[in-house]
Every structure is written in structure tokens, then in C-alpha cells.
Amino acid sequence: MFSSNCWVTTALAAVGLAFIGYRVLTLLKTLLELYVLKGISLKKFGAGQGAWAVITGATDGIGKEFAAQLAKHKLNVLLVSRTQSKLDAVAQQLIDEHHVEVKTFALDFTVGNDADFQRLGQVINGLNVGVLVNNVGTNHEIPTPFAEEDEKLINDIVEVNIKGALKMTRLVLPHMREKRSGLILNLGSFAGLVPTPYLSVYSAGKAFLSTWSQAIGKELAKDGIVVEHLNTYFVVSAMSKVRRPTLAIPLVKPYVSSALSKIGLRCGANIPFTSTPYHIHGLMNWAINTIGTNGFWVNQNFAIQTDIRRRALRKREREAAALRKSD
Numbered sequence: 212m213f214s215s216n217c218w219v220t221t222a223l224a225a226v227g228l229a230f231i232g233y234r235v236l237t238l239l240k241t242l243l244e245l246y247v248l249k250g251i252s253l254k255k256f257g258a259g260q261g262a263w264a265v266i267t268g269a270t271d272g273i274g275k276e277f278a279a280q281l282a283k284h285k286l287n288v289l290l291v292s293r294t295q296s297k298l299d300a301v302a303q304q305l306i307d308e309h310h311v312e313v314k315t316f317a318l319d320f321t322v323g324n325d326a327d328f329q330r331l332g333q334v335i336n337g338l339n340v341g342v343l344v345n346n347v348g349t350n351h352e353i354p355t356p357f358a359e360e361d362e363k364l365i366n367d368i369v370e371v372n373i374k375g376a377l378k379m380t381r382l383v384l385p386h387m388r389e390k391r392s393g394l395i396l397n398l399g400s401f402a403g404l405v406p407t408p409y410l411s412v413y414s415a416g417k418a419f420l421s422t423w424s425q426a427i428g429k430e431l432a433k434d435g436i437v438v439e440h441l442n443t444y445f446v447v448s449a450m451s452k453v454r455r456p457t458l459a460i461p462l463v464k465p466y467v468s469s470a471l472s473k474i475g476l477r478c479g480a481n482i483p484f485t486s487t488p489y490h491i492h493g494l495m496n497w498a499i500n501t502i503g504t505n506g507f508w509v510n511q512n513f514a515i516q517t518d519i520r521r522r523a524l525r526k527r528e529r530e531a532a533a534l535r536k537s538d
């Protein structure tokens with residue numbers, strides 16, 4: 212007969228094994244989705260059949276690459292961004308390289324002008340929209356305490372990163388619901404997964420996108436619309452201020468190609484309607500879900516942002532000194 216001590220030890224061992232077994236299973240699922248399985252084909256959303264993709268913030272970085280790769284998959288593209296000259300240059304490049312139809316619409320999301328969105332709505336109403344990429348985003352200039360942040364910049368982040376996505380989605384939904392098909396990709400960030408001190412408004416805005424994507428993802432599934440929040444760590448771009456790729460920080464090309472090849476797979480994410488498609492990001496997301504507490508990761512982020520802030524302030528001082536010297 213087992214003593215009561217033996218029973219307790221056996222029960223604890225069983226709980227421990229179940230816990231570790233569950234973690235191993237989630238890792239295997241993550242590896243399978245990141246390295247083996249293919250996501251939903253873009254053909255389901257009209258690629259090669261005359262459908263259109265609408266991409267915001269399409270003249271640089273990740274958005275420009277989404278436009279190029281969607282055009283390569285034979286979707287016509289409507290580019291929405293701030294600067295008409297940059298829109299014209301990207302449009303011409305896509306026409307030359309991929310022979311698709313391209314339209315452009317210049318819109319400054321910080322202005323959030325109703326009349327502009329109505330005009331954009333009229334353009335969208337004339338198109339068979341299969342894909343929307345809510346990519347446009349803006350960030351704090353440098354990590355800054357909320358109490359000291361510029362009022363206009365706070366409002367701009369809300370207008371662009373949150374209200375921009377809401378307004379764009381409302382413009383495409385009637386058509387997608389009517390034809391019972393569509394893909395909506397929302398560009399998220401690890402700053403939305405783990406609260407990021409000194410980037411508080413950006414971080415909270417990305418958390419908004421995460422929660423909102425999960426809510427509308429569920430609502431719209433019955434209409435045949437796929438909503439996916441793309442959880443993203445750093446990517447080389449003007450916004451990230453990272454110029455050279457590393458193992459964890461890819462160029463836009465491999466990042467976007469992973470996003471488009473893993474539609475519908477969570478990869479490293481453990482929340483619905485969310486994917487962390489880039490392989491190293493996926494593994495990092497799995498680690499964050501598995502190791503440490505939220506408090507631990509917030510402390511890590513605080514330490515990282517404090518260091519970035521210190522270096523950014525020093526750089527500003529150096530630049531100001533150089534300017535004074537040249538006067």
C-alpha cells in the first residue's frame with residue numbers, strides 16, 4: 212500500500228509531467244506551423260482572378276513590400292499613403308514588374324478627415340476588394356515617458372494606428388460581407404503583446420489592435436472573412452531605425468513572405484486570430500508565452516527602452532552640439 216506521502220509525490224509528478232507535456236506539445240505545434248505547414252492560399256481571396264488588395268502605408272517598409280508581394284501573387288493593388296510622389300513611384304514599379312492594375316490614393320491618416328475617407332470609400336466601392344492590409348503606423352520619436360510626450364504625437368498615434376484601421380475596415384467590409392470572402396491583415400507588434408514603458412501609447416494602440424482583431428475575427432468568420440492580427444518583432448525599416456538584418460530582425464522581404472505563406476496559422480501566437488509568422492519571431496512569441504510572467508517581460512521591456520532612450524538622448528545632444536559648432 213502507498214503511504215500518503217507517496218500519493219502526494221505521485222500526484223505532483225503527474226501534474227509536473229502534464230505541465231511539461233503540454234509545453235512540449237505547444238512547442239511541437241509551433242515548430243510544425245512555422246517550418247512545415249502552409250497557410251490559406253491567396254487564391255481564396257481572389258489572387259489571379261481580378262481581385263484587389265488595399266494596402267495602407269504602402270510607400271515604404273513593410274507596406275511597400277506587402278504591395279509588391281501581393282502584386283506578384285496577381286492581385287491588383289490600391290496603395291493608400293501620405294505622399295503622392297512616393298505613391299506614383301511605387302505604382303509605376305509595380306506596373307512595370309508585375310503587370311497588375313494599380314491605383315493610388317493620397318491620405319494623411321493623422322488628419323483623419325471624413326471627406327477624404329468618403330472619397331476613398333467611393334474608390335473602394337468600385338473595386339472587387341479581396342484583401343485589406345491595415346499596415347500604416349506611426350510611433351514615438353524616441354522612448355519617452357507618457358507625462359512628457361508631445362500631445363500632437365499622442366493624438367497622431369491614435370489617429371493613424373487605431374482609428375485608421377477602424378475606418379479602413381469599415382470601408383471594405385460591406386463588399387467583403389456581400390461576396391462572403393476577404394482577408395484583413397492588421398499589423399501588430401510585440402509592444403502590444405508585452406506592455407512597453409516609454410512607448411506607452413504605441414504599445415497600448417497595438418494591444419487595441421490585438422483585442423479588436425480577435426473580437427471582429429470571431430464576428431466575421433461566419434461571413435467567410437479571415438481576420439489576422441500579425442504579431443511582429445523588429446523588422447528592418449525606417450520606423451524600427453534598424454538598418455542591418457540580424458537573426459531576429461529580418462528584412463521586409465522574408466518577413467512579408469512568411470506572413471503571406473502562413474495565413475490562418477498561429478505559428479508562435481497563443482491567442483485566436485493572431486499569427487507570429489516569421490520563424491524567429493514565432494519562437495520568441497512561444498518563449499514569452501511559456502517562460503516568465505508578464506511582470507518579468509514588462510521589466511525587461513522597461514530596461515531595454517530605458518537604454519534606448521539614454522542612447523537616443525545622447526545622440527540628440529551630440530547633434531545639437533554639432534549644429535551649434537557649425538553656426
Ligand SMILES: NC(=O)c1ccc[n+]([C@@H]2O[C@H](COP(=O)([O-])OP(=O)(O)OC[C@H]3O[C@@H](n4cnc5c(N)ncnc54)[C@H](OP(=O)(O)O)[C@@H]3O)[C@@H](O)[C@H]2O)c1
Pocket residue numbers: 267268269270271272273274291292293294297318319320321345346347348349371398399400401443444445446447448449450451
Ligand atoms: N518595423 C518594425 O520593426 C515593426 C515592428 C512591429 C510592427 N510594425 C508595424 O508595421 C507597420 C509598418 O511599419 P514600417 O516599419 O514598415 O513603417 P515605415 O517604414 O515607417 O513606413 C510607414 C509607411 O506608412 C506611411 N505613413 C506614415 N504615416 C502616415 C500618415 N500619417 N498617413 C499616411 N501614411 C503614413 C509612410 O508614408 P510616407 O512614405 O509618406 O512617410 C510609409 O509608407 C506599422 O503599423 C508598424 O507599427 C513594424
